Amino acid sequence: MKFSQYFRYDGEHCSEEKPQRGVLKTLYRKVKIPWVLLIIGAIFAVFNSIVILTQFENYNAIFSGALTSLDPLWQYLAASFIQYVLIFASILTDIALVTIVTGVRKKLWKKIVRLPLSDFETESPNGMLSRITSDAEYAAKPFSAVIAILQIALYILSLGAAAPKDLPQALVFLIITLILAVASIIVSVRVVAKATTLVQSRISVLTNHYSEQLANIKFVKASNAERKAIDKSNLLIETRYKAALYNAFATGLQTLANNFTYVIIYSCAFLGGIVAIAAGAINDTAPISSVYAFGMALELTLVAIMTLPSYFASTVGGSKKLATILTMPEENVSDGGAMPDQTGDIRFADATFAYEEKPVIDGVSTVIPAGKVTAIVGANGSGKSTIAKLIDRLYPLGGGSLMIGEADAKSVSLQAWRARIGVVSQSPALFAGTIRDNIRYGTDREISDSEWDAVIAASNLSSVLAAHAGGLDCVVGIDGTGLSGGEQQRVAIARAMLKDPQILILDEATANLDPKTEAEVKDGLHNLMQNRTVVEIAHSASAIKDADYVIVLDKGRIAASGTPEELQKTSLFYQKLQQKA
Ligand SMILES: Nc1ncnc2c1ncn2[C@@H]1O[C@H](COP(=O)(O)OP(=O)(O)OP(=O)(O)O)[C@@H](O)[C@H]1O
Numbered sequence: 198m199k200f201s202q203y204f205r206y207d208g209e210h211c212s213e214e215k216p217q218r219g220v221l222k223t224l225y226r227k228v229k230i231p232w233v234l235l236i237i238g239a240i241f242a243v244f245n246s247i248v249i250l251t252q253f254e255n256y257n258a259i260f261s262g263a264l265t266s267l268d269p270l271w272q273y274l275a276a277s278f279i280q281y282v283l284i285f286a287s288i289l290t291d292i293a294l295v296t297i298v299t300g301v302r303k304k305l306w307k308k309i310v311r312l313p314l315s316d317f318e319t320e321s322p323n324g325m326l327s328r329i330t331s332d333a334e335y336a337a338k339p340f341s342a343v344i345a346i347l348q349i350a351l352y353i354l355s356l357g358a359a360a361p362k363d364l365p366q367a368l369v370f371l372i373i374t375l376i377l378a379v380a381s382i383i384v385s386v387r388v389v390a391k392a393t394t395l396v397q398s399r400i401s402v403l404t405n406h407y408s409e410q411l412a413n414i415k416f417v418k419a420s421n422a423e424r425k426a427i428d429k430s431n432l433l434i435e436t437r438y439k440a441a442l443y444n445a446f447a448t449g450l451q452t453l454a455n456n457f458t459y460v461i462i463y464s465c466a467f468l469g470g471i472v473a474i475a476a477g478a479i480n481d482t483a484p485i486s487s488v489y490a491f492g493m494a495l496e497l498t499l500v501a502i503m504t505l506p507s508y509f510a511s512t513v514g515g516s517k518k519l520a521t522i523l524t525m526p527e528e529n530v531s532d533g534g535a536m537p538d539q540t541g542d543i544r545f546a547d548a549t550f551a552y553e554e555k556p557v558i559d560g561v562s563t564v565i566p567a568g569k570v571t572a573i574v575g576a577n578g579s580g581k582s583t584i585a586k587l588i589d590r591l592y593p594l595g596g597g598s599l600m601i602g603e604a605d606a607k608s609v610s611l612q613a614w615r616a617r618i619g620v621v622s623q624s625p626a627l628f629a630g631t632i633r634d635n636i637r638y639g640t641d642r643e644i645s646d647s648e649w650d651a652v653i654a655a656s657n658l659s660s661v662l663a664a665h666a667g668g669l670d671c672v673v674g675i676d677g678t679g680l681s682g683g684e685q686q687r688v689a690i691a692r693a694m695l696k697d698p699q700i701l702i703l704d705e706a707t708a709n710l711d712p713k714t715e716a717e718v719k720d721g722l723h724n725l726m727q728n729r730t731v732v733e734i735a736h737s738a739s740a741i742k743d744a745d746y747v748i749v750l751d752k753g754r755i756a757a758s759g760t761p762e763e764l765q766k767t768s769l770f771y772q773k774l775q776q777k778a
């Protein structure tokens with residue numbers, strides 16, 4: 198089960214795989230649970246229920262006309278006041294629940310960021326994140342469910358004590374007809390639970406849609422596709438609207454079912470009372486009031502019980518889903534040996550790899566010589582970027598082996614391995630923040646002024662910094678917005694320079710740039726490539742003209758390899774590439 202499968206979005210629907218069972222305890226392991234607050238909150242909640250129950254006796258005393266003294270009124274007012282104080286005190290429970298959600302949220306992100314890359318293959322990150330932020334809310338629900346159960350237990354206990362003995366005929370009516378009421382409440386509760394799930398899934402679909410559209414808003418405009426974007430949005434909003442309508446009906450039905458029980462309670466008390474008075478069994482209204490008060494307490498209990506299943510359906514279900522994510526295996530970045538200081542050739546021996554079932558790298562054996570520039574060329578989809586990711590161990594090999602010098606990928610820790618490798622790809626990963634923070638991303642050490650100066654000069658960044666107020670401290674937006682493609686690329690080059698890796702992977706680092714910008718970026722790249730093992734993935738002959746060695750990939754296999762001069766003679770693909778230049 199992959200993490201992303203929980204959030205699969207196909208442009209119309211979000212599917213949710215059924216989570217595995219029995220993992221609830223994982224959710225709270227290592228999360229600080231504010232037990233004291235929770236217990237105090239629970240005591241207050243239970244106390245509040247007691248006060249509510251005493252109120253029925255006060256109503257009873259007031260309504261039965263036995264107001265020879267003002268005591269029931271004072272008691273009613275005092276109880277009401279206490280109730281208000283207790284309701285306010287429920288803020289303690291809320292604080293406790295928010296604390297739990299916060300703890301789970303932290304734990305969840307810590308987990309997600311450590312999941313292997315293969316878990317993220319198919320999904321839009323925005324869609325996933327909207328789910329993650331809302332799903333974390335579920336973590337608190339089982340605790341509130343426990344408090345609700347405590348209250349229910351109390352209602353049930355007090356019901357037994359409060360059952361009126363004087364009007365058995367009314368009680369019989371009451372019990373029988375309440376069974377009907379329970380049935381109607383069950384139905385309404387089910388409908389409400391279904392409506393809630395429906396609304397949640399529709400919201401999820403909408404969020405996915407908007408995040409995708411907003412991320413590509415430039416392209417939407419460039420394609421004159423505003424109308425299409427609006428139509429699709431309208432369609433999804435319509436389905437969201439239908440879900441909301443269904444939800445409104447469901448809530449209405451639930452209100453009706455609840456009110457139905459009131460009608461039953463009143464009718465039974467009155468009917469039972471009328472029958473009893475006519476038969477001369479009673480001669481005042483007190484027993485009638487007590488049937489009424491009992492009915493109200495019974496109704497309170499039933500509603501509390503009946504809403505519990507829907508509570509569990511959405512909350513415990515959500516919690517389980519969270520817990521399942523939390524049990525997914527993490528990438529272990531720290532276990533394993535250190536990298537020897539001395540680097541060496543990168544060697545693949547009979548390496549295989551598949552993203553899903555389809556093999557993408559199919560028995561590759563090759564040597565990428567240390568300290569040289571090796572170009573990897575090949576048609577789209579031939580597996581070039583995949584080779585780059587395998588070198589960086591973003592994915593484990595399916596079979597075969599990978600070595601850097603004497604170091605075997607199987608025995609060196611991921612952290613130590615990746616520390617030796619720098620990547621500059623087609624689209625640099627920039628984050629909201631200053632240019633400085635973007636450049637030193639991934640570097641923990643102090644950087645001296647002279648080192649900054651050297652990096653800026655070598656990555657050809659001076660003109661970029663001059664063009665942006667604040668220079669290194671200029672703040673860029675999410676994904677580096679505010680910087681042009683070439684500027685972003687130079688920031689990425691400066692970042693790789695600070696990292697100073699022994700192995701540098703360039704995955705079409707200049708592919709998106711116009712010739713003038715490419716020339717500016719190339720200077721920086723050229724400086725970056727000095728004294729490293731360089732793996733350069735390229736489409737054009739010009740990009741590989743400086744290569745010492747070339748590997749031609751074809752459908753995940755090595756079609757040819759050798760020096761450019763050798764390939765000029767032997768590889769048809771290489772010859773064609775040269776002709777296009
Ligand atoms: N995340 C992924 N999940 C599933 N399949 C993938 C994934 N990434 C790539 N592939 C598939 O693996 C194959 C190799 O992809 P890769 O990105 O390595 O090709 P490439 O040689 O870099 O192509 P290009 O020149 O277009 O960049 C392709 O068939 C592609 O469809």
Ligand SMILES: [Mg+2]
Binds near residue numbers: 581582583
């Ligand atoms: Mg590629």
